[in-house]
Amino acid sequence: MLYSMRASRTGNIWQHVDWLTIGMFVLLAVFGWLNIYGASYTFDQTSIFDFSNRAGKQFTWMMGSLFIGMVLLLIDYKTYDVLAYLAYGAMLLLLLATPFLAHDIKGSMSWISLGPVSLQPAEFAKCIVALAVAKYMGRYEYKIRTWRDLIVPFALIGVPALIIMILQKETGSALVFTAFLLVFYRQGMSGYVLWMGVAAVALFIISIRFGAVSVPLGTGSVGILTCMLLLTAVEIYFICKEHWMRYQALILVGSVVLIYSIFLIINIWIPMPFDWISMGIVMALVVYSIIIGIYWRKLMLVLVALFTLFCIGYTHACDFVFQKVLQPHQRIRIEVLLGMKEDPAGAGYNVNQARIAIGSGRFFGKGYLNGTQTKLQFVPEQDTDFIFCTVGEEWGFVGSIGVLLLYLSFILRLIFIAERQRNVSTRIYAYAVASIFLFHLTINVGMVLGLLPVIGIPLPFFSYGGSSLWGFTMLLFILLRLDAARMEQLN
Amino acid sequence: MINDPHYRRRYVISGIAVVVVLVYITRLFFLQIIDQSTKDQADNNALVRQTIYPSRGLIYDRNGELLVFNQPIYEITMTMREMGKDWDTTAFCNCLKISRSEFDERLAEIKDRRKNRGYSRWTPQVFMSQLKKEDIATLQEELFLFPGIKIQKRTLRDYTYNAAEHVLGSVGEVNQNDIDRDPYYTRGDYSGRDGLERTYEKQLRGEKGVEVLMRDVRGRIQGSYQNGELDRTAVAGTDLYVTLDIRLQLLAEELLAGKIGSAVAIEPKTGEILALASNPGWNPKKLVGKERSKNYNALLHDPTKPLMNRATQAMYPPGSTFKTIQSLVCLEQGAITPNTLYPCSGPGSTPIKCTHHHGSPVALDRAIEQSCNPYFWCAFRDLLQKDGKERDIHKPYEKWREAVMSFGLGHRFDDTDLSEQSAGSIPSTKLYDKFYGKTGWKAITIRSLSIGQGEILVTPLQLANQAATIANDGYYISPHLNKNDSMRILTPDGERLLHRHNLDIKKRHFEVVKEGMSRVMVYGTGRHYAVDSLHMAGKTGTVQNPHGRDHAIFIGFAPVEDPQIAVAVVVENAGFGATWACPIATMMIEQYLTGEVKRKDLRNRIGSAILNEGVKNW
Numbered sequence A: 001m002l003y004s005m006r007a008s009r010t011g012n013i014w015q016h017v018d019w020l021t022i023g024m025f026v027l028l029a030v031f032g033w034l035n036i037y038g039a040s041y042t043f044d045q046t047s048i049f050d051f052s053n054r055a056g057k058q059f060t061w062m063m064g065s066l067f068i069g070m071v072l073l074l075i076d077y078k079t080y081d082v083l084a085y086l087a088y089g090a091m092l093l094l095l096l097a098t099p100f101l102a103h104d105i106k107g108s109m110s111w112i113s114l115g116p117v118s119l120q121p122a123e124f125a126k127c128i129v130a131l132a133v134a135k136y137m138g139r140y141e142y143k144i145r146t147w148r149d150l151i152v153p154f155a156l157i158g159v160p161a162l163i164i165m166i167l168q169k170e171t172g173s174a175l176v177f178t179a180f181l182l183v184f185y186r187q188g189m190s191g192y193v194l195w196m197g198v199a200a201v202a203l204f205i206i207s208i209r210f211g212a213v214s215v216p217l218g219t220g221s222v223g224i225l226t227c228m229l230l231l232t233a234v235e236i237y238f239i240c241k242e243h244w245m246r247y248q249a250l251i252l253v254g255s256v257v258l259i260y261s262i263f264l265i266i267n268i269w270i271p272m273p274f275d276w277i278s279m280g281i282v283m284a285l286v287v288y289s290i291i292i293g294i295y296w297r298k299l300m301l302v303l304v305a306l307f308t309l310f311c312i313g314y315t316h317a318c319d320f321v322f323q324k325v326l327q328p329h330q331r332i333r334i335e336v337l338l339g340m341k342e343d344p345a346g347a348g349y350n351v352n353q354a355r356i357a358i359g360s361g362r363f364f365g366k367g368y369l370n371g372t373q374t375k376l377q378f379v380p381e382q383d384t385d386f387i388f389c390t391v392g393e394e395w396g397f398v399g400s401i402g403v404l405l406l407y408l409s410f411i412l413r414l415i416f417i418a419e420r421q422r423n424v425s426t427r428i429y430a431y432a433v434a435s436i437f438l439f440h441l442t443i444n445v446g447m448v449l450g451l452l453p454v455i456g457i458p459l460p461f462f463s464y465g466g467s468s469l470w471g472f473t474m475l476l477f478i479l480l481r482l483d484a485a486r487m488e489q490l491n
Numbered sequence B: 001m002i003n004d005p006h007y008r009r010r011y012v013i014s015g016i017a018v019v020v021v022l023v024y025i026t027r028l029f030f031l032q033i034i035d036q037s038t039k040d041q042a043d044n045n046a047l048v049r050q051t052i053y054p055s056r057g058l059i060y061d062r063n064g065e066l067l068v069f070n071q072p073i074y075e076i077t078m079t080m081r082e083m084g085k086d087w088d089t090t091a092f093c094n095c096l097k098i099s100r101s102e103f104d105e106r107l108a109e110i111k112d113r114r115k116n117r118g119y120s121r122w123t124p125q126v127f128m129s130q131l132k133k134e135d136i137a138t139l140q141e142e143l144f145l146f147p148g149i150k151i152q153k154r155t156l157r158d159y160t161y162n163a164a165e166h167v168l169g170s171v172g173e174v175n176q177n178d179i180d181r182d183p184y185y186t187r188g189d190y191s192g193r194d195g196l197e198r199t200y201e202k203q204l205r206g207e208k209g210v211e212v213l214m215r216d217v218r219g220r221i222q223g224s225y226q227n228g229e230l231d232r233t234a235v236a237g238t239d240l241y242v243t244l245d246i247r248l249q250l251l252a253e254e255l256l257a258g259k260i261g262s263a264v265a266i267e268p269k270t271g272e273i274l275a276l277a278s279n280p281g282w283n284p285k286k287l288v289g290k291e292r293s294k295n296y297n298a299l300l301h302d303p304t305k306p307l308m309n310r311a312t313q314a315m316y317p318p319g320s321t322f323k324t325i326q327s328l329v330c331l332e333q334g335a336i337t338p339n340t341l342y343p344c345s346g347p348g349s350t351p352i353k354c355t356h357h358h359g360s361p362v363a364l365d366r367a368i369e370q371s372c373n374p375y376f377w378c379a380f381r382d383l384l385q386k387d388g389k390e391r392d393i394h395k396p397y398e399k400w401r402e403a404v405m406s407f408g409l410g411h412r413f414d415d416t417d418l419s420e421q422s423a424g425s426i427p428s429t430k431l432y433d434k435f436y437g438k439t440g441w442k443a444i445t446i447r448s449l450s451i452g453q454g455e456i457l458v459t460p461l462q463l464a465n466q467a468a469t470i471a472n473d474g475y476y477i478s479p480h481l482n483k484n485d486s487m488r489i490l491t492p493d494g495e496r497l498l499h500r501h502n503l504d505i506k507k508r509h510f511e512v513v514k515e516g517m518s519r520v521m522v523y524g525t526g527r528h529y530a531v532d533s534l535h536m537a538g539k540t541g542t543v544q545n546p547h548g549r550d551h552a553i554f555i556g557f558a559p560v561e562d563p564q565i566a567v568a569v570v571v572e573n574a575g576f577g578a579t580w581a582c583p584i585a586t587m588m589i590e591q592y593l594t595g596e597v598k599r600k601d602l603r604n605r606i607g608s609a610i611l612n613e614g615v616k617n618w
Helices: A002-016 A019-039 A054-074 A077-082 A084-101 A121-137 A147-167 A171-186 A191-210 A220-239 A243-269 A274-295 A299-325 A328-337 A347-359 A387-419 A424-448 A466-484 A486-490 B009-034 B037-042 B089-096 B100-111 B133-141 B176-181 B195-199 B201-205 B246-256 B289-301 B319-332 B364-370 B373-384 B394-405 B429-436 B447-451 B460-471 B507-522 B577-594 B600-608
Strands: A103-105 A108-114 A117-119 B046-052 B066-078 B125-131 B149-159 B171-173 B190-192 B209-215 B221-224 B261-267 B272-279 B475-477 B488-491 B494-497 B500-502 B537-543 B551-558 B565-571
Touching: A002 A466, A019 A054, A019 A387, A019 A466, A054 A466, A077 A084, A077 A121, A077 A466, A084 A108, A084 A121, A084 A147, A108 A121, A117 A466, A121 A147, A121 A171, A121 A424, A121 A466, A147 A171, A171 A191, A171 A424, A171 B009, A191 A299, A243 A274, A274 A299, A299 A328, A347 A387, A347 A424, A347 B009, A387 A424, A387 A466, A387 B009, A424 A466, A424 B009, A466 A486, B046 B149, B066 B133, B089 B100, B089 B133, B100 B125, B125 B149, B125 B289, B133 B149, B190 B195, B190 B201, B195 B201, B246 B261, B246 B272, B246 B577, B246 B600, B261 B460, B261 B577, B319 B364, B319 B373, B319 B394, B319 B447, B319 B460, B319 B507, B319 B537, B319 B551, B319 B577, B364 B373, B364 B507, B373 B394, B373 B447, B394 B429, B460 B475, B460 B507, B460 B551, B460 B565, B507 B537, B537 B577, B551 B577, B565 B577, B577 B600
Parallel strands: none
Antiparallel strands: A103 A108, A108 A117, B046 B209, B066 B125, B066 B149, B171 B190, B209 B221, B261 B272, B261 B565, B475 B500, B488 B494, B537 B551, B551 B565
């Protein structure tokens, strides 16, 4: 029995493995490699295999990653579960030690150099955290019932994220761990948490863009007041099913608009302190909501009012975080993105050049190696974080869409794989993998397209770099190994 | 799973992925299909980023006298990719008055990636550099004929005086190492290579500006991009005011001519270096521009080592000048009192002979005045073996060493802006343990230390600082060169000097030593060079040296009541300290305190004396 199982495992691993995913992986990596060659193609006549240029090195990394993938597939699938916590502990130690072993590369302390090459331990942390989270949440008795059940999973992702952010100053790599929210969501975490996340980001942007509540008419106060007003009205409308209450809500909104208009008109002759007026109206609304909430016995109304209060506090907190906590370069990136500051020579220059490079690709692109913008002097980081520029310029709209759709199929395939698992912990791991790839794709391409702030994280399999390629390879091939074992796990 | 209540959430997550990709596709559609503006910006027009070089900060002396300034030069760069087939090489060569073969040779050099690691057809490569205005005048007019060619203006250093080259340092082209370390630099940039130019590189260099221009397919500049929105003006470097007094510096260098040696003058109260001369040196104009590498090589191979800043890097035993420190440490640690007497039998003394003739026994002031070797040997012996009996001298020796090192000896001045310094050496017990074994050495073994000979090594800078410390009655401010208040901070109770080092030696001990040092200038070895109007204190030293004649050393300060200047002079292989080092030092003091040297004959005699035939006038 034991013998036959082992025989079937070793004999059939190549039959059970998901070749479709491997195919997509190879396709992405090879296309990425071609583009790295394109991006660093400034020195004529060097071969794509020459180790002295980036493409040649990437080829070596790719061969290494194939080898790593093979090894990972040949390891007994139980190993990953058994060693999950041990590996997690070891990884924490390594992350803690990294700043002391590392050289300062562009302000980040995350690279350990081993002879001629440098490794970034943070890239491998994702995979190990995913395994640990999967093991913890995959236990038979584990269920997300209250928020207490999420404390440990949040700690599992939070600790390495904080180490990477604070000690290694790699905000991008740390933010990747927020991808796990999707995994928690799939496992039963309330959807409100996701919405709160989205709302928090939205409010952050509004309060930074329009400068909290203490900015005069035309920007912050009116914007935030309008948001609050609409929010409150809509909430009252939905919470209160009875018609007479809805009329009350409409009357309320109407009167606020009226009061505001009166102040606006007075403002023509006498300048009004609109920040205080907005603040007063919002406060009045809050008090009103609490009173009628108690009076009508509608708890939700009270909660909504408290939430509004919280939001006001939050916008101020955002302002504080933005001004005091963020590093200057991070602040500039956000300001440039939100159009608050013109810095085309610095942070804006990259984004602007990326836009020009992609835009100049038009429908069919300029052709492989014919790009003029994605050369040394225009787009910085063109073969790492800004590699998508090269795709956009040389392969055009067609090529870019092709790459995006390939990624989409890849991620959807991973979700499909996740859902076919019978073992909960494997499913959780699979979702973690899918979420991490989705996060990288979203942030990286969003940054290159000028939709998101410049956060330096790589495009999986595409960006130049051994650590990231190997990190992603480990992430993927451990999943493929676990997936291939789903038949065995039945026995 | 069948019972999974959250089964449907897979669609939400998949939905998020689909929405993200759809949003990005929409954005791509707008960028690549709808938006036509990028086509004009990028399709056939490329942007050129032209660097604007800032002018380097000037250097002035303490009185605002200009020492270092800039002269304009030009360089020609070419971008291979833009040089079309019909590029007229002959006309280009004519413009620059170079031959076709020179052109081809230079081109091959640029393209050789072993010599030019950063070569790219896409980026401008330096074709010729360091050209004068008249060299490029013709080309400038016909520049439009030669696509891919650019003329870049840069600046070179120029100098008002042929002086202080070791202190000022020089500016040269950056190497690959610098470029890797600091992304500010690109190939062909200049940076301070040594001296102050290197120490204050960040302040002096300013900040490069950039001009973003548009050009068409033929490389013709179409004008500035987006109305110059992306341009950044260059920020000129900040000027540097140094503590040197150029008159004093010139005098020191004049007096050192024809000799190998150095002279350092410090303002004791502030630690400001008034003069720091080292001979042989070179004319700073020689290490500028095209000639730089050739001249630098020649200097490097000169056996007299002119590139070495002897004032801060050369190490000598301090000889008799060390007796000042020896007195202070012995007084402080209780080995002697000002009244302690020791016998001296002149040249017949053992174990160390006395080189002077004077009465016996002597007290401390007379011992300093007459530089009596036996006195200091006895004091040192009594310090290490207090009751005259044999015992472990490790502890008293370490205590002595610590006190000696508190004068700034045996280590570099870390809190200062002098880039090239030697540490010197005050031997540790470890060294002697290694030589003689743990119990194999006692006071008699290391007797040479008592008179500043043996394993002890100091730099002229440390000697001058030692004189300043004595002048200050027991403290020193690390000697430094920046006058711009870099060593000062503002405190609630006014301005305070940073880097003040207090010694653990009582003020009354300094009175005794200062008395002895004033006597040196009246009755002792320095009496011939006293100046009536100036109350000077000093100590000569004649240092035995295995490489030839003795080194002449002198330290001193003046006026004794309120010291304004402390000086140390070392002249290698010159003989008696009193003969060569002392007159140089007293003339420097005279110059600084009175503004002129009245002893014209002495000045001429010392200045024109050639003690070392090998010293070249670079």
